[in-house]
Amino acid sequence: MSVFQDTSPDFQNKTIAYINRLDSQSAKVVAMAEDIPMPQALRSELLQTWRITRQKLAYFRRELERADGEFRKELEVLHNALLPEVISYQVKLGAMMISDTCKDGRYLHRWQAIWTNYTY
16 A cells, blocks of 8 residues: 655645545545445445545645644644545455455455555
């Protein structure tokens, strides 16, 4: 898995690109989830957890962009510390859901491939 950290010193100019990357990743997750032979309730949960995660990451990033001074510096530190954990958790949760319902490993490999090159 790649490193999930935004090391850019200028968050403001990167927010649109950041949200576009989240949206692109969301499209990949949704497309794959539609192909996975899993119960509808589990598929819905997989999609819902990613949708909520994406919304929270985008919201946090927008708030970070609006902040200034010492508060902004603190938010940047928090962002860089939590982002890898949030994405890692989402990847593990999805992998767990997929491996519980798809025993051949094909979909799990696809899931991991989606996230392998995902960086900030």
